[in-house]
Amino acid sequence: MAADGDGKVYLRIRNLTKMFGDFAALRDVSLDVYDGEFVCFLGPSGCGKTTLLRAIAGLDIQTSGTVEQDGRDISALPPSERDFGIVFQSYALFPNMTVGKNVSYGLENRKLPRDQIRARVKELLELVGLHDQGDKYPAQLSGGQQQRVALARAMATSPGLLLLDEPLSALDAKVRVHLRGEIKDLQRRVGVTTIMVTHDQEEALTMADRIVVMDQGSIEQVGTPQEIYGEPRTSFVADFIGTMNFVPGEVIADHTVQIGGTTLTCPTDGITPGHAVTVAIRPEDINAQDIDGDDGNLVETEIRHLEFLGSFYRAELGGPAFGGHDINADFSINLVRRKNLDVGSAITVRFPAEFIRLYPRD
Amino acid sequence: MTQAAVQAAAAPRIKPKVSRDDWIMRACMGVIALFLVVAVLLPLYTMLSKSLENRHGDFIGLTNYAEYFSTPALFLSAVNSLQISVIATVIVLVTAFLYAYALTRTCMPLKWLFKLIAAIPLLTPSLLSGISLVYWFGNQGVAKHLLLGESIYGPIGIVIGSAYWVFPHVLMIVITALSITDARLYEAALALRAGRWRTFFTVTLPGCKYGLISAGFVAFTLIFTDFGVPKVIGGNYNVLATDIYKQVIGQQNFQMGAVVSVVLLIPAVLAFAVDRIVQRKQVALLSARAVPYQPQPRTSRDWAAFAFCTVVAAVILLMIGMAQYAALIKFWPYNLTLTLGNYEFDLANGGGWDSYHNSIRMSLYTAVVGTVIIFFGAYLMEKGRGFRAGRNGFHAIAMLPLAVPGMVLGLSYIFFFNNPANPFNFLYGTMAILVIATVAHFYTVSHLTAVTALKQMDAEFESVSASLNTPFYRTFLRVTVPVCVPAILDISMYLFLNAMTTVSAVVFIYSTDTTLASVAVLNMDDQGEIPFAAAMAMMIAYTCAGARILHAILTRGIMRTTQAWRTR
């Protein structure tokens, strides 16, 4: 798969900076997107996702930096001279044209024979599952259907690059989950290189081949969903994606970190002893089952709160071990039942060394 | 500067390539901007420089102004104009506010009828109210005794006549201001147990404050610069607008005409500037989440509103009714036999049926040409890519005509176009110059209507179109225009009505081949052929009413045929 990095680079972004007056919406962004891959830009509101997407499209050209598409330098080109299809959050469907006309809009300009256009429109509508809706107007369709029309229109001219700016955010939750799969499936079938902007991490994790996590105009981390989730490189990424416990600590020796009165073994990644760090671990990685006495990283704690979350319990663990900090851990329903856990129960948990991550503090 | 800013300054800046579409759009916008420069800016500039010259064209500095301000008769007109405008503005503002309040905040019956009647003054030249007043309160007027010996010829007449024709303009603004108030504020007031009057003064009035201020400025400017009413009913009471006319047409003193024009221009520009500033504030107050207010029935208030509106509507009907009556009788007040003889305009001296036909032609040209230019210009400005400075500049020029009184524009056309050295001199005395003047004069309101409609469209249509490699004009014709048809119809209607009824912008530049109905009304009245004048004014009214009905039918038809895709 392209995501491993051995594919051909389709889009090469170098040192992109976008200024709005004195405000830098993008700072020195560099990124490679491989041929045929599905990349998500993920980040909190205002981090510059849309700005980056619009720079790639040429709709709001960057202040400095270059964009290369398929080996061609497109940095300064207007959108009409670039090769992309785009779907906006609002869909921007032409309200006065039928679904069929919307989809064929880009084709009509290419002086194709009429039946060829008709055949292509039919093909596209079938692709997005709207073959019998061609004569309706956008206003007569549901949000999800409109979204698919916008997708079909963007793909009609077979662009080399598909850009999606929060294409699902205007839809209700059910439809959104359903369309996620559909879009991903469609993209895989057509094989078009796709960039999607989203601030919904679940969307990014389920759809993307690679995720680009952004914050305040810069890229924080680029990686597969597994990498981003499992090995967040910065505390921002760790915090932004999934749930993460953060506890202040200190590296006291190679492979050893201290939190409050507890010492834990974990990879220290070359952080020198004496350095203050933030120790991070996900609630679901804290282990309370089948604990053997001679395992390392065992901590005695007490359950302060127990919250039922449907398929599991989230426990808030406290006690002298964490130096006054609380840590969340996810326990299976089975475990809670078996050990008869409740608020006030004492429990020994294990912090598996491979799941502990350290972020230097300054 | 931030670190990123420093970096960006160091790295080579990307200079966006301007696409073919962008070039075409900018060129088109440039052409329309040039039109505005030639039709507004250059003539105004010529007029300003004329006011600094003597009769022989030598530069004499402010001498003309010194003469103006030291001539009591002339200076007095400025004072008169101010007085009249302030009084009439207050009257019309209060009336329009109460009328609008009744229409939007009460449950009185027959609202649609009151709305319809209130629009009547828009259908006629402002002169008509003068003619009506003469028949009601003039020397041989039917209700002369009501004035208790005062003469209608003078300030009283001007104030009543002005208030009459400005009423619908003000009413529209106030209605809009009252309709945008958020119902949730009233619910809050109710929850806090605020009394009716307290609610009125703490919620209602502040809520439409900006609308009222704006309406006040519009009324003031319209009245201050109006020429028709004081010309017909002013008698010996001089105001600035009539002074310009007298200086230019009567005494052929163009320099002094220019000076008076500048004096007229200044308050108009000031009012315009203040209004702009106020309007900008109002936008910030508007919230998209506002809930429209639904009035609840309350007998005493509803019937009081009904009574008030009936009185106002009656006044309007009596005004237009008297004009119609005047057009139909043989010889006031001695022979009251009904006749259609007054419609035989070819027998009158002010201008025959030709002027009526010219007016129709002129208004149609104005509506068509003006709508195309104005809507396309607004589109280019609103939807263009990059070139921010150019687009902002265009908007500024497009706003300017609103500040220029018709008389001033017309007079500056004489100075500018009647100069043999001017390459546009060939336009002088043609139908084209009348159309240009009228389009320029009414540019701003139409421009704003177009901009509002364009802003309501999805901002990404152009982006989608560019990504599909489709030239902008294709998307303009296939998407923008069809979606904006209602606004386009509104603009052409507005231009048509104003072209039919305007006097001030064209009174200096029509020629014997291009006499107009509205000017004919003026000239007939001038020569004492008042029945003809009334009949001609009524012809204009019928035509405008017809146009409005046609507009309503067209709009409704289009809304019906396109309702499949228009979501309300």
Ligand SMILES: Nc1ncnc2c1ncn2[C@@H]1O[C@H](COP(=O)(O)OP(=O)(O)OP(=O)(O)O)[C@@H](O)[C@H]1O
């Ligand atoms: N035209 C503009 N002028 C000035 N600042 C802008 C402009 N467009 C965007 N910004 C600023 O740039 C930053 C990035 O905006 P951008 O729209 O890219 O955010 P985003 O990541 O897409 O956020 P969201 O999830 O809310 O869509 C924001 O702080 C925004 O205020």
Ligand SMILES: [Mg+2]
């Ligand atoms: Mg965005």
